[in-house]
Amino acid sequence: xxxxxxxxxxARPVGRGAKVRAAVHAATLAELLDKGYxxxxxxxxxxxxxxxxxxxxxxxxxxxxxxxxxxxDHLATDLPVxxxxxxxxxxxxxxxxxxxxxxxxxxxxxxxxxxxxxxHLPEIAAARRHVFDDRLTRGEPVVARAIERGELPRDxxxxxxxxxxxxxxxxxxxxxxxxxxxxxxxxxxxxTLAAARAGALRPARVSKAATG
Amino acid sequence: xxxxxxxxxxARPVGRGAKVRAAVHAATLAELLDKGYxxxxxxxxxxxxxxxxxxxxxxxxxxxxxxxxxxxDHLATDLPVxxxxxxxxxxxxxxxxxxxxxxxxxxxxxxxxxxxxxxHLPEIAAARRHVFDDRLTRGEPVVARAIERGELPRDxxxxxxxxxxxxxxxxxxxxxxxxxxxxxxxxxxxxTLAAARAGALRPARVSKAATG
Numbered sequence: 224x225x226x227x228x229x230x231x232x233x234a235r236p237v238g239r240g241a242k243v244r245a246a247v248h249a250a251t252l253a254e255l256l257d258k259g260y261x262x263x264x265x266x267x268x269x270x271x272x273x274x275x276x277x278x279x280x281x282x283x284x285x286x287x288x289x290x291x292x293x294x295x296d297h298l299a300t301d302l303p304v305x306x307x308x309x310x311x312x313x314x315x316x317x318x319x320x321x322x323x324x325x326x327x328x329x330x331x332x333x334x335x336x337x338x339x340x341x342x343h344l345p346e347i348a349a350a351r352r353h354v355f356d357d358r359l360t361r362g363e364p365v366v367a368r369a370i371e372r373g374e375l376p377r378d379x380x381x382x383x384x385x386x387x388x389x390x391x392x393x394x395x396x397x398x399x400x401x402x403x404x405x406x407x408x409x410x411x412x413x414x415t416l417a418a419a420r421a422g423a424l425r426p427a428r429v430s431k432a433a434t435g
Numbered sequence: 436x437x438x439x440x441x442x443x444x445x446a447r448p449v450g451r452g453a454k455v456r457a458a459v460h461a462a463t464l465a466e467l468l469d470k471g472y473x474x475x476x477x478x479x480x481x482x483x484x485x486x487x488x489x490x491x492x493x494x495x496x497x498x499x500x501x502x503x504x505x506x507x508d509h510l511a512t513d514l515p516v517x518x519x520x521x522x523x524x525x526x527x528x529x530x531x532x533x534x535x536x537x538x539x540x541x542x543x544x545x546x547x548x549x550x551x552x553x554x555h556l557p558e559i560a561a562a563r564r565h566v567f568d569d570r571l572t573r574g575e576p577v578v579a580r581a582i583e584r585g586e587l588p589r590d591x592x593x594x595x596x597x598x599x600x601x602x603x604x605x606x607x608x609x610x611x612x613x614x615x616x617x618x619x620x621x622x623x624x625x626x627t628l629a630a631a632r633a634g635a636l637r638p639a640r641v642s643k644a645a646t647g
Contacts, residue, residue, distance in 0.1 A: 338609075342554035351610050386611070387626055390602035397550075397609060398563050399598070413635040414599055414626070421629035423622075 246272040247279055251293040256332040260340025263290065291346040294333055298324075298354040304361055310369035311416060317362055318388055318408035325396055326403055338397055359385050375419050380426045387424060388415045458484040459491055463505040468544040472552025475502065503558040506545055510536075510566040516573055522581035523628060529574055530600055530620035537608055538615055550609055571597050587631050592638045599636060600627045 250272035254263055265286050269276040283289035305316035324330045341347050359382050366381035375384075391411045395401045418424050462484035466475055477498050481488045495501035517528035536542045553559050571594050578593035587596075603623045607613045630636050 338550070339554050339560075342551050348551075348612065352612050355610050383622075386603060386606060390606040391598060393610060394598060394602040394605055398567050398605060400560065400564050410595075410635075414630040417633035417635040418626040418629040421633065423625040423629040 243272075243274060243278065244282065247274065247282070247289065248293040248296055251289055252297060252329060252333070255290070255336055256329055259332070260290070260336045265289065287341065287344050287346065290336065290341060291344065291350045294337060295350045295354055297329075297333065299357045302358060302361055304364060306365075306368070308372075310365070310372075310374045311412060313365045313369070314388060314412045314415060315409060317365065317385075318392065318411050319405055321389060321392055322403050322405065322408045325392075334396060355389075358389075376422050376425065378425045379419050380424055383424045383426070384415060384419055387418055388412065455484075455486060455490065456494065459486065459494070459501065460505040460508055463501055464509060464541060464544070467502070467548055468541055471544070472502075472548045477501065499553065499556050499558065502548065502553060503556065503562045506549060507562045507566055509541075509545065511569045514570060514573055516576060518577075518580070520584075522577070522584075522586045523624065525577045525581070526600060526624045526627060527621060529577065529597075530604065530623050531617055533601060533604055534615050534617065534620045537604075546608060567601075570601075588634050588637065590637045591631050592636055595636045595638070596627060596631055599630055600624065 247268060250268045251263075254268050254271060258267070263286060265279050266276055268286075268289070269279045272279075279289065283292060302320065303316075305313045307313050307316065325334050337347055337351060362385045363381040366375065366379060366384050369375045370377055370379055388411050391414065392403060392407060395403050395407060401407075415424075459480060462480045463475075466480050466483060470479070475498060477491050478488055480498075480501070481491050484491075491501065495504060514532065515528075517525045519525050519528065537546050549559055549563060574597045575593040578587065578591060578596050581587045582589055582591060600623050603626065604615060604619060607615050607619060613619075627636075
């Protein structure tokens with residue numbers, strides 16, 4: 224078993240440690256974008272980040288641990304949580320930001336690494352789950368505010384709703400390989416809102432009781 | 436570029452060719468189930484199928500071409516298309532059969548190969564698309580019959596509907612790694628029917644005109 228977590232040197236001053244970490248993460252994604260997963264090397268990453276190779280190995284066990292850490296960090300940040308005052312425009316912003324992320328050149332490289340090149344790494348499955356859970360947690364206030372405004376049934380399950388929103392986008396990215404664009408995002412919003420308004424996105428127990 | 440299609444000897448009598456093909460496919464899946472993708476070998480597959488290694492290589496370029504062919508063949512067959520007389524029970528049968536397939540031990544091995552172990556193979560992406568398209572085509576009569584019975588709006592898009600049904604199941608299998616069971620299938624049916632009845636599953640052009 225390899226450690227799934229990067230080796231962090233907790234004793235180091237935060238300022239410098241955080242700077243090195245950010246520089247190495249950025250270099251990792253840039254190398255991934257340029258060369259793809261198979262050709263990714265710690266040597267090239269270190270050179271691009273302007274640090275010595277041993278600096279990288281002091282913090283991360285190997286190339287794959289570094290990659291997973293950089294991917295998770297990149298995907299976890301940078302999600303603006305919309306607050307437009309209406310559930311439809313909030314969900315549209317969320318869905319469009321997901322589409323934008325995965326259709327950018329960096330997003331495409333990340334997607335290819337997570338679901339193709341590096342899909343065999345045990346840490347990748349955990350990273351996917353972690354990133355997704357993080358996004359769910361960040362999106363929950365959008366649903367809570369809509370319930371407060373009376374736009375959705377009181378017992379709407381926020382996680383179910385956000386998964387319904389994301390699911391058709393991932394299906395197209397990962398399986399059907401159809402084009403993914405703003406129309407895909409907007410269509411996901413229509414389906415999600417119709418389901419939520421019809422009471423189909425209540426917690427599992429409630430839904431089960433309702434259908435007997 | 437490697438040929439994505441297995442080499443088929445068209446001159447051979449169909450009976451024997453089909454038998455060998457079926458035996459080798461079955462042995463491939465059995466070996467995949469026992470040993471996983473990384474340890475899969477043409478030698479073991481041939482031995483299990485009771486044929487000589489050269490018989491395998493006459494028909495398939497390499498291990499990976501054989502695997503992709505066996506996966507696609509297995510996933511393309513064996514989908515009973517329900518005709519219960521009502522859209523809700525038809526969709527429930529479809530969704531539950533998808534869940535059953537991917538939660539069986541063979542299904543889990545196939546899923547692991549297609550999305551983890553062998554995810555880096557160029558042929559795998561094509562196989563995923565192909566299998567999915569095939570299932571969409573087979574499922575379309577279910578939607579057509581529901582429209583005829585007046586259960587769904589006349590302009591319901593069958594492919595959109597079936598993708599809405601499958602999407603949350605794949606999201607759980609591939610990303611969130613949550614348990615997938617009959618409740619997952621039934622919940623997917625509720626969401627899909629609510630969206631379809633609300634007119635959210637019409638062809639893209641119609642939907643765009645409606646919100647434009």
